[in-house]
């Protein structure tokens with residue numbers, strides 16, 4: 001843990017705000033990507049089982065199309081998965097510096113598990129292709145010599161695929177649970193001292209609700225993304241068989257509708273368990289906006305199911321992305337509000353760090369020179385002996401000789417003193433500079449007065 005926090009570079013308040021923003025974007029990308037992956041691969045595995053049980057090549061085709069949905073693009077995994085994930089970890093290390101919280105440790109654990117899961121899922125995706133063609137060849141083959149070898153090979157490939165798919169999905173689900181629980185812990189700062197291991201981490205109702213919220217949105221977006229990608233984006237329908245296309249459409253729409261109908265429940269539950277320290281009007285309004293969009297989305301979905309027409313696919317796809325984005329932004333706002341004190345502490349820390357840096361560079365506080373400031377700003381109106389615009393020092397300095405603080409205070413904030421003079425304009429000095437000038441004046445003119 002100590003080692004992790006050593007990576008921290010103190011950040012100014014604006015930078016901390018930027019980090020929060022980066023967090024919101026990264027989280028939305030990661031959650032949408034991981035959600036589609038989780039949904040599409042588990043449905044794909046389910047259809048493979050069905051295809052074997054019912055010995056139907058059709059379900060295998062659907063299973064393959066589902067596996068293709070997002071696992072076919074390695075760039076997606078990198079841009080929407082690995083990069084945001086690493087950014088999120090780095091930012092949390094920054095934002096939770098000096099708290100001693102174990103959140104970054106859990107995030108790294110979830111990242112390692114997530115990476116293994118992704119690797120397994122990619123292998124699964126490749127073997128769905130392999131198995132699909134093996135099955136295809138089998139139907140074309142006549143029962144000649146070599147059949148047995150072929151069947152054995154096919155069986156082996158089958159086992160291989162089932163196992164990688166199964167373990168990939170289990171690991172993905174586990175890693176995302178740890179991830180979400182860690183994000184939840186980052187908000188619940190009163191638990192930081194009490195949570196040291198993964199077991200203590202995952203035992204939390206609020207983490208469970210947030211996970212369920214993720215799972216429901218994962219299946220909703222999977223169903224809609226399938227329809228969007230395969231029937232709106234691509235020019236040709238994914239299957240040659242019209243009946244299968246019809247089935248795939250209806251199936252994905254129902255998945256989206258059922259999962260979508262569970263979403264408001266968890267959305268509201270999550271809002272109810274938000275720590276009181278983080279609730280304010282803005283957050284509430286923002287969360288409400290998400291809920292309204294969610295209901296609009298459900299209305300579109302329901303209309304499509306009712307009419308068996310797919311006219312709102314693009315609208316629902318973008319709406320759902322917006323809803324998921326809003327709920328991630330909301331989570332980050334909650335984090336920001338709940339940890340406002342921590343942010344303040346980090347910003348103060350940055351001030352100290354910055355002054356140190358200036359001093360090291362030979363500038364900053366060390367360089368404040370009372371004499372220079374005096375000669376630059378004060379001589380225009382002041383002299384020791386004579387009256388210029390302001391009174392001569394020999395008349396006004398005596399009362400300050402033993403009280404440099406009072407002098408510094410006057411220089412910093414001049415007040416009206418002598419009716420014979422106009423008021424002295426403020427010289428716009430910083431406190432440290434006023435002190436230095438006061439010190440210089442007393443040291444320089446003090447001896448002349450006595």
Ligand code: HEC
Pocket residue numbers: 373374377378379380381382389390391396410411415416417418419421422423424425427437
């Ligand atoms: C634009 C002209 C002007 C400049 C520049 C100026 N002063 Fe003055 N200063 C005045 C005037 C006018 C007064 C008389 C104010 C009064 O009595 O209300 C005064 C009063 C003072 C007094 C007497 C306060 C007292 O309690 O009677 C001190 C000390 C002083 N100035 C210090 C400074 C120092 C140090 C600077 C430079 C950082 C400075 N002044 C720059 C015009 C100026």
